[in-house]
Amino acid sequence: MDIQLSEKQQSAQDEFRDFVDRKIMPFANDHDKQETMPATLIQEVADKGYLGGLVPEQYGGNGMDSVTWGLLCEEIGRGSASLMSLFTVHSMVIQAILKWGDESSRERWLPRLATGEIIGGFALTEPNVGSDATAIETNATLDEGQWCVNGQKCWISFGQVASLFLVFAQTEGKSIALLVERECDGFSSEPISGMLGFRSAMLANIKFDHCKIPESNLLGRPGFGFSHVGGTALDQGRYSIAWGCLGLAQGGLNASLAYAGKRKQFGVYLNEHQLIQALLTDMITQAQATRMLCYRAAALKEQADPSVIMETAMAKYFASQAAVKISTDAIQIHGANGCSDKYPVQRYLRDSKIMEIIEGSNQMQQIMIAKHGYQSHVMNERRQAERAKRETK
Ligand SMILES: Cc1cc2nc3c(=O)[nH]c(=O)nc-3n(C[C@H](O)[C@H](O)[C@H](O)COP(=O)(O)OP(=O)(O)OC[C@H]3O[C@@H](n4cnc5c(N)ncnc54)[C@H](O)[C@@H]3O)c2cc1C
Structure with missing residues (x-):
């Protein structure tokens, strides 16, 4: 699995990061407090072409590959999980129309979803x-x-x-x-x-x-609603959420590394205390493991490999838990400051908890992943038994 970004993906990532740092991060806590998402910000992400990221170029979209879309969700998730959820639901509608709409539906809806003229x-x-x-x-x-x-x-x-x-x-x-x-x-x-x-x-x-x-x-x-159209949409939703959780996790980690490097207690910086180093080590490793699962899902998506659905469920399952754990530890490292709305980590924790519930709760993912694991196990055993039978003939 290649996790080296192409030049185009790298420059897209730089652009997303810069946008999020300037336009989202400084205001996200205020939007959270006011319980609103300004129409101007939605318009801005639409004008950048981000909302149409997954709409193919022939319908006026950006036609992003799976990794680029993932990088976008990661960065938006780092800035604001609430805004990321717009990317999630909007792209779920887009994917459902792409896969299950006829040509006239695609032509009717996709160009307007691509520009953000309509929000899904x-x-x-x-x-x-x-x-x-x-x-x-x-x-x-x-x-x-x-x-x-x-x-x-x-x-x-x-x-x-x-x-x-x-x-x-x-x-x-x-x-x-x-x-x-x-x-x-x-x-x-x-x-x-x-x-x-x-x-x-x-x-x-x-x-x-x-x-x-x-x-x-x-x-x-009729009969295809939840199983087929819903299945397509929810798979897309879980994919976006897994990457969004990576952004939440990375945001909590970045904030903690910065804080632990500038606050002193007992005469030394927090990051020189071994117990804080242990927390940071777990956070770094969990974020990296999340990233690997996201990249793996992206690679399988690009190859249209049928196992992508299960791998995406695993990425969402793991990523949402990692985001909760990392945000919890981030608050621990920040102490009382972490509980205040002057820092983003309290928001990261509240938002990451939601990620364990939406797009199929984590219990639903456990049921699905365990069932699939058992089916694969039975099939492997059957294959081995057949091979052994052939060899003894
Ligand atoms: C912030 C937010 C945004 C949302 N956005 C949307 C949206 O845009 N569109 C939309 O349609 N929905 C949305 N939802 C709803 C979300 O998808 C549901 O909350 C989710 O599917 C779980 O359903 P429920 O809350 O009714 O919990 P329930 O289904 O009642 O489950 C309650 C608990 O029991 C567990 N449980 C249920 N069945 C089993 C079982 N068989 N075995 C073991 N445990 C089980 C669940 O995992 C959960 O922990 C949103 C929810 C939130 C909180």
Whole structure:
């Protein structure tokens, strides 16, 4: 696996870093406190072409490779996990349309998603339905060329501002995925405040009251909603989140290295105390291990290797835990300063905890990874038994 960045990737990384250092880092704590994401900042990332990173050039996007997209999510995650969540949900809608939309849907939506003229939202979770997405209660019925959608979704990141939602519903017992525009009659949203983390992710609960949607807004076909369209979107979401967690982890580490190198206690800098060195060592190693898993997922994605789905789940699972651990230790190293809003590490901890819950909670990842591990084990045993049988003949 090659983890050497190409010249183009390196220069993209430099550009992302510079942008985040100037435009995001200095303001992220204030946005967090005010529980808002300024429209001007969203416009700025759209104007840079970042929101269209994954849209192919033929539809007006940037056509980034998997590593470059990962580097972008890492840097944005280092600056603001809330803003990173916009990249996550927006790219989930893009990937779902790319893979499951027909050509006319791609031509209709992708150029506008690429420029940020429309913002995508992902609407799966409901008041009674979280991890068990097969039990969705939102209902859609097809009548004279239109879907009529009724139901409610909750905890929708950027639900206050998104203009196109990828909505999961059920029709006659089959799961479907529909593109629902904010503008449609019967749509309403209610902002959410006071969350532990992702405080500037403009969360909302949204409602559909007899919303009429053109039949052509269906992605995939009935029965494919959660399993296929949702599967594509969630895989994309986990990939972005794994890299975003790497950014959170790196941010906590950078802040700790800087702090431990300038604060003295007992006459020496903190980084000269061996117990602090032990914390820093674990943080550096965890961040590096996270990076390796992210790069591995990127390499498999570029090769369209089917194992990428499981490797991405592992990257998200590991990265979110590493981000929590590193942010916790970062606060320890900062002492009381780490608990104050003058430093970013308290925000990193609150945001990284969210990462263990979203895009399939870590328990859901454990179930998926363990099941897959067992299936691979059974297949390997079967292959070995067949080989042994052939050799004894
Ligand atoms: C900040 C934030 C942003 C979000 N953004 C979005 C968004 O944009 N779009 C969207 O659709 N949703 C969004 N969500 C919702 C998120 O996807 C759900 O919270 C998540 O899927 C878990 O569902 P739940 O909260 O209902 O927990 P539940 O499913 O009720 O689970 C509660 C706990 O039980 C565990 N659990 C559940 N089933 C099992 C099992 N079989 N075995 C073992 N443990 C189990 C879970 O892991 C969890 O720890 C967001 C949530 C947050 C906090």
